Amino acid sequence: MSEFERIARLTARFRGPRPPALGIGDDAAVLHGEGPLVVTVDASVEGVHFHQSFASLDALAARAVEAAASDLAAMGARIDVDGAGLAFAWSLPQALSDADFDALVEGSARAAERMGAAVVGGNLTRGPNIALTTTALGRLDAAPLTRAGARPGDHIAVTGSPGRAAAGLGLLLSGRPVAPSLSALVDAWRAPRARLAEGHGLATGSPPASACIDLSDGLAADAAHLARASGVALVFDDDALTADPLVAAAAAALGRSPLDVVTAGGEDYELLATGPRACFGPGWRLVGRVTEGAGLWRDRAGQRIALTDRGFDHFAR
C-alpha cells in the first residue's frame, strides 16, 4: 500500500461512532466540545517498550492506546464525549508488511472502540522501528484529579492488582514457557485497560478523591510522585501490597521477592488514588493510609519500614 492508500485504510477503519466536526483528511481535525480539555502524549517504542515477540501487533497497538488513555483516567477525564479523542503518530519500518499495518490499525481501532473514543487524526512516517505515539484528549466533568491533593488521614486505594504486568513481563523476558496457571499475568502486560470509568467515578464522586496517579513507571516511583506533589507520606499495608497469589508464584519462579515485583515493576496502568474511605466503591482495594511526613513506607505488623523509591528511568545508564 502507498502512504495515501494507508491513510485511506485508516480513515475508513477509524470512522467511529463519534465523528469530530472535521476528521481525518484535512490539515488538522476540528472538535466541538465543552469543559476543560485534558491533553496527554505517550509513546510505545519497539525495542524499548516492547518486542514483537511479546504479543501480537494488534495487541501491542491496543496496549499503546490504553497506556495513553490511562493518563486521562488518572485525571478523572472522559474520552467518550464530544471534543475528546485520540490522534496516532506512527513511525513504521519501510519493510512493514501490509498485514502488519492492518494489525496495528485493527488493534488501535478496537481499543478506541472499547473506550468509546473518536480517532481524530494522526501522522504516518518511516522510521527504523515501530514507534506508536498517541495523543489522548479528554474532557472534565469535575475538577481534575491531580497528584497534589492527598491529605493526612486519607486512605490509599488501587484498582486491579499492581505487579501483575511486571510479573507477566518478567515471565516473557525469562524466555521459558509460561505455566497456564500464570497466563493471567502475561495477559495483564499484554492487554492493560485504561481505568477510565474508575477515574471518572473518583473525580465526580461525593466526596471526590483527593489525588490520583496511574501506575506506569512502577508503584513505588509513581506513588513517590504523588507523595512529593502532595507533601505527605504514604504508608502501605505490607500484606495488602503482596496479597496476590499469582504475583507471589511468579516472583518465586523469577527468584524475586513479591514486594519487589509489585513496587518496582511498571506498566500496570492501574490507578492509585487517595481520599476519604467513602470515595472508594467497588473496583477499589484499600492498601494503606496517608500520614504527615514524606516518602513511602510500609507497615509490617505495626513496624514502619522505608519503601525504596524505584522505577524505570529511560536515560539511566
Add this chain to the structure above:
Amino acid sequence: MSEFERIARLTARFRGPRPPALGIGDDAAVLHGEGPLVVTVDASVEGVHFHQSFASLDALAARAVEAAASDLAAMGARIDVDGAGLAFAWSLPQALSDADFDALVEGSARAAERMGAAVVGGNLTRGPNIALTTTALGRLDAAPLTRAGARPGDHIAVTGSPGRAAAGLGLLLSGRPVAPSLSALVDAWRAPRARLAEGHGLATGSPPASACIDLSDGLAADAAHLARASGVALVFDDDALTADPLVAAAAAALGRSPLDVVTAGGEDYELLATGPRACFGPGWRLVGRVTEGAGLWRDRAGQRIALTDRGFDHFAR
C-alpha cells in the same frame, strides 16, 4: 541528566507566557479555552526528514515545531490563545549528550515563544534515532479553512516563495558548498515559519478564503489534495510559479528545471489558498485561478498543460 532531571529542565524552560490551568508535571495537562479545538500531529524523524548535518539541533527542533503548527495555520486557527498549545513527544538515543538535549529544548522553546504558544506537555523515551513528534492544538475564531471550499472563479494565492526549501535541501544534499548568494534557500529549509497570522487572517477576513492547505509534501501534491477535495481544477500561471530568480539559479546548479523544484519539492510550510481576489492582502501572491474540472494545470501563454501530481510518499519503494 536522568529522565527526571530532563523533565525538570523542560518544565523550567517551557514555562511560557501562557501557562495552562495545569501544565507539565502531572499525568496530563488541563487547558481552559473557548471555541472549536483544532488538533494536528506531526513527526520529524532523523534519517527521514532530516540529517544532523543539515542544520544545528536547535534549528531542527524549531523546524519540527513550525511544521506541526503549519497545519493549524492552514486551518486558520490560533495557537496563541488559552486552550491552545503544543505537546512534544521526543524519542532520543541513549547516547545523546546533555548539550544536544539542551539544544533541542532551546530550539523548541524559541519556536513556541515566536508563535506565542504554551507548551502543555510531552513525553520522553529512548529510541534508535532522534524523532520529534509534535501535537499542536489550536482554537478557531471563525469557520475552519478546509481543503474543500474552492469554487470556480476563485483566485489561487501563496505565501512566500514555494520551492525555496526544496532548492535549499537540494543544495544541502548535493554536498557541495553553497554559494553565499543562495544561502537564503538553505535558510528557507532550515528555518521555516508557520504562517499562523496569514492563515488566521484568511479565515477571519471579509470575505474569508474558500480553501487552504499548507505546502508540506510539495506544491503539486498538496494542490492536488485541495483540487480533489473541492472538486475543481487549479490552473497555475506558469510564470508566477517560476518567478523566483534564486530558485531558478539553484535549479540550474542542480541540473533540474525550476518548475520541477517548485512543484515536486516539499517542506516549504507556506500556505496555498483560494478565494475571491479581495481576501488576499499583503503577504499573498496570486499564482492562478480555480476553474471547473479536475486536476492541476499550468497556463503557458494561454496554453493549458497538465501539471504532474507528484509528491513525497513515505512508503513508496
